[in-house]
Amino acid sequence: MGAFRFRLGTGVPPFNVAEWRERARRRLPEVAWSYIDGGADDRLTLSENVSSFRRWRLRMRSATGVNAPDLATSVAGTEISLPLALAPIGAAGLAHWTAEPAAARAAESCGTRLVLSTASSYRLEEVAEATQENHWFQLYPMGGRERIGLLIDRARAAGYTALFVTVDVPAVGNREGERRWNFTLPWTVTPRRALHMLRHWQWVYEALRHKRIAAIHFLDEAEAAAEAAAKASGLGAGMAQAEASKEALLKLLQSDLSWDDVRWMRERWKGPLYIKGILDPDDAAFAVDDIGADGVVVSNHGGRQLDRSLATIDALPAIVGRIGERAEVFLDGGIRRGTDVITALALGAKAVFVGRPFLYGLAAEGESGVRAVIETLREELRRDLLLMGCPSVSALDRSWLIPAGVR
Numbered sequence: 498m499g500a501f502r503f504r505l506g507t508g509v510p511p512f513n514v515a516e517w518r519e520r521a522r523r524r525l526p527e528v529a530w531s532y533i534d535g536g537a538d539d540r541l542t543l544s545e546n547v548s549s550f551r552r553w554r555l556r557m558r559s560a561t562g563v564n565a566p567d568l569a570t571s572v573a574g575t576e577i578s579l580p581l582a583l584a585p586i587g588a589a590g591l592a593h594w595t596a597e598p599a600a601a602r603a604a605e606s607c608g609t610r611l612v613l614s615t616a617s618s619y620r621l622e623e624v625a626e627a628t629q630e631n632h633w634f635q636l637y638p639m640g641g642r643e644r645i646g647l648l649i650d651r652a653r654a655a656g657y658t659a660l661f662v663t664v665d666v667p668a669v670g671n672r673e674g675e676r677r678w679n680f681t682l683p684w685t686v687t688p689r690r691a692l693h694m695l696r697h698w699q700w701v702y703e704a705l706r707h708k709r710i711a712a713i714h715f716l717d718e719a720e721a722a723a724e725a726a727a728k729a730s731g732l733g734a735g736m737a738q739a740e741a742s743k744e745a746l747l748k749l750l751q752s753d754l755s756w757d758d759v760r761w762m763r764e765r766w767k768g769p770l771y772i773k774g775i776l777d778p779d780d781a782a783f784a785v786d787d788i789g790a791d792g793v794v795v796s797n798h799g800g801r802q803l804d805r806s807l808a809t810i811d812a813l814p815a816i817v818g819r820i821g822e823r824a825e826v827f828l829d830g831g832i833r834r835g836t837d838v839i840t841a842l843a844l845g846a847k848a849v850f851v852g853r854p855f856l857y858g859l860a861a862e863g864e865s866g867v868r869a870v871i872e873t874l875r876e877e878l879r880r881d882l883l884l885m886g887c888p889s890v891s892a893l894d895r896s897w898l899i900p901a902g903v904r
């Protein structure tokens with residue numbers, strides 16, 4: 498006896514990020530899934546973000562006496578217990594209505610932090626109130642200096658301690674999956690779509706009840722549209738809000754953003770400031786040396802902007818070569834395993850951010866799902882460093898990597 502155990506429920510918890518992704522996919526209707534998992538054009542950059550890590554092999558030393566690798570590091574002056582934090586995600590409420598407060602609480606309970614997006618589903622003050630620790634704020638520099646200045650002041654007043662200015666959205670990337678299932682009103686209901694939504698009744702019910710699928714800071718500014726949305730009812734109201742906030746974002750989009758604007762933001766925000774969405778070493782050097790940024794996030798927005806831009810792990814070495822000695826360099830895009838984190842750190846990143854992995858956990862289970870994803874990556878990282886015989890994340894450097902195929 499005792500060889501079998503019967504239990505109700507969904508069975509064995511996911512072992513890895515790929516399995517969390519499957520669980521999220523089952524729970525979400527296409528309208529949310531296409532937003533979360535989609536990429537630009539032919540999704541080449543999206544897939545290379547993941548596959549390019551696999552071109553590196555890890556050195557393995559034996560009998561080193563290492564038994565508890567040290568994973569701690571710091572980002573923006575904040576100590577974090579592992580070199581991984583949560584990337585800014587707009588409208589995370591499409592994954593799960595508990596959205597950013599849940600993600601931020603999960604992050605801090607794991608000893609790390611969330612970068613809150615300007616396009617969040619909850620106001621930045623609501624997230625600050627729902628958490629114990631100070632998190633970081635991502636700024637979309639859109640709508641002119643007055644609007645941007647107000648957001649900066651609100652973020653400071655609410656206790657956010659670092660600013661991440663995203664510079665890779667002069668236009669919204671061509672995400673065709675999102676467009677196919679878009680929010681454009683009137684939302685076309687076909688019998689097939691109605692059936693599909695019925696099959697995802699739990700998500701629909703929560704979207705109706707909590708109305709957290711819009712980008713709230715933009716909705717606040719889309720007054721006329723928001724009024725129209727308020728008059729609509731049911732799922733229509735939620736969709737109308739989401740559409741209104743998206744329209745406001747598109748209207749405020751600043752295609753002509755220049756380094757002068759960013760310099761002005763640098764003067765306005767006194768704390769640590771990072772430029773997110775850098776792939777070119779010249780831009781990285783300008784951001785740090787001329788603008789006075791404390792560092793950069795090497796990012797292509799998770800393959801959602803320019804398809805055929807460089808995979809982030811391929812862009813990283815040249816940027817580290819230019820500014821690595823005098824600034825913090827972070828990376829996001831394609832991190833799915835502990836070995837990916839190790840590769841990024843060995844190539845000079847101080848820490849990494851994950852976007853979709855935490856969204857998968859959030860979509861599947863809310864706050865506990867985000868925590869489980871972070872803990873899965875921590876456990877992989879710890880085990881892999883032990884297998885490599887590497888004592889700490891700070892000991893990782895290029896000597897721990899071997900290009901695949903080289904002997």
Ligand SMILES: Cc1cc2nc3c(=O)[nH]c(=O)nc-3n(C[C@H](O)[C@H](O)[C@H](O)COP(=O)(O)O)c2cc1C
Pocket residue numbers: 532533534546584585586587588614615616635663773796797798799800801829830831832850851852853854
């Ligand atoms: C659904 C979704 C929404 C996003 N929204 C934002 C955003 O509001 N601001 C931002 O700077 N980046 C945004 N990003 C990009 C992420 O911050 C990050 O660069 C990317 O997700 C990293 O790639 P990964 O998903 O492979 O980890 C978004 C990404 C996704 C998947």
